[in-house]
Amino acid sequence: MRAYLRPFRESAPTGARPPTPRTVTRWILTHPDALQENDRLKLKSILVHCPELDALTRHIRAFAQILTQLQGDRLLEWITAVRADDLPSMHTFVNGLERDLDAVIAGLTLPWNSGIVEGHVNRIKMIKRQMYGRAGFALLRKRVLLA
Structure with missing residues (x-):
């Protein structure tokens, strides 16, 4: 049986394997300054070839900045930017935020939490x-x- 498989294995492409979706997700969710240089280059290559993923990455990183730096006053302009792009999953997320917008803005602005x-x-x-x-x-x- 091994002799039967040998021609298929030898003819297989020897190029680098593409990154898994989990790996790309990790690259997107990691702060750009914390990424290794080769990971940053790979992510940049992926984002060049997929404009939807590039827009998603920009929105995710902008939201992360709002979240970590308690800039809730920027949330409405972020929501407007998300609505301008054709990203249904982000629109669903924004709909959830808008259901209780005052509480979300307070949570992203005030230093207190429970x-x-x-x-x-x-x-x-x-x-x-x-x-x-x-x-x-x-x-x-x-x-x-x-x-």
Whole structure:
């Protein structure tokens, strides 16, 4: 059987394999300054050949800047820019943001968040799931207070 496959293997192209979608996604989501030079060049080559992916990358990086630098006042102009391009998945994301725009802008502008509280709620729910059907509220209370 190996002799049968040998001609096919020898005639296979020996060029470099294209990057996987997961790899390209990682390149897009990584800050451009944190990318290695060869990854940056590969991404640039991909973006030149696909204008939709180039537009998507620009929007994602602009949103990341708004998110990390708490520039919620720029959100409306970002939404307008996204609406100008033909990217249905981004339009769906923008529709979700617009459902509660005031809260999104406040979350992207104000320095306060409820991350610590959400962490405690998540921990309590995990403990409750571990004990499901085994004990009552008294044991759950002890585990939460002593943990």
